Amino acid sequence: MTMSLEDELTTAAVNGNSAEVEDLLRRGAQVNGLNRFGRTALQVMMMGSTPVARLLLTHGANPxxxxxxxxxxxxxxxxxxxxxxxxxxxxxxxxxxxxxxxxxxxxxxxxxxxxxxxxxxxxxxxxxxx
The missing domain is CATH 1.25.40.20 (Ankyrin repeat-containing domain)
Structure with a gap:
C-alpha cells in the first residue's frame, strides 16, 4: 500500500523533518489534509520542532x-x-x-x-x- 502525501507529511512532521515537510508541501500535500488516522500534520507534529510548526502555519495549517x-x-x-x-x-x-x-x-x-x-x-x- 502506498502512503498518501498527507500520510507522508504527517510522518515528516512527527519526525521534525522540516526539509521533508517543505518538499511534500511543494509536491502538493494538503497542509490541512488528514492522514489515515484522521489527523493533520499540525496535530501530530513534534511539538518541540518550531521550524516544522512555522512551515505548516505559513502554508495555511489551521491552528x-x-x-x-x-x-x-x-x-x-x-x-x-x-x-x-x-x-x-x-x-x-x-x-x-x-x-x-x-x-x-x-x-x-x-x-x-x-x-x-x-x-x-x-x-x-x-x-x-x-
Missing amino acids: NVADSSTGLTPLHDAARTGFLDTVRLLVEFNANPQAVDNANCRPVDLARKYGNEDVVNFLDSLENSQ
Missing part, C-alpha cells in the same frame, strides 16, 4: 483544528508538553488560547497541571492584555 476524540488543539498539546516557542508561534498564527477540550480544559489549564510555568505565564499575559 485551531481539534482532535475529534479529545477536543485537544495543537495549542493544548504544546502547552501540556511545555514548548513555549511552539505555544508563542501558534498564538501568533491565531490559535485560540480560550479553546476548551472535551474535559473543559483550556491550554493554560494543561500547562498549569503539568507544571509548565513559563507557558502559564505567557498564556496568562495574553488574557491580561486584552
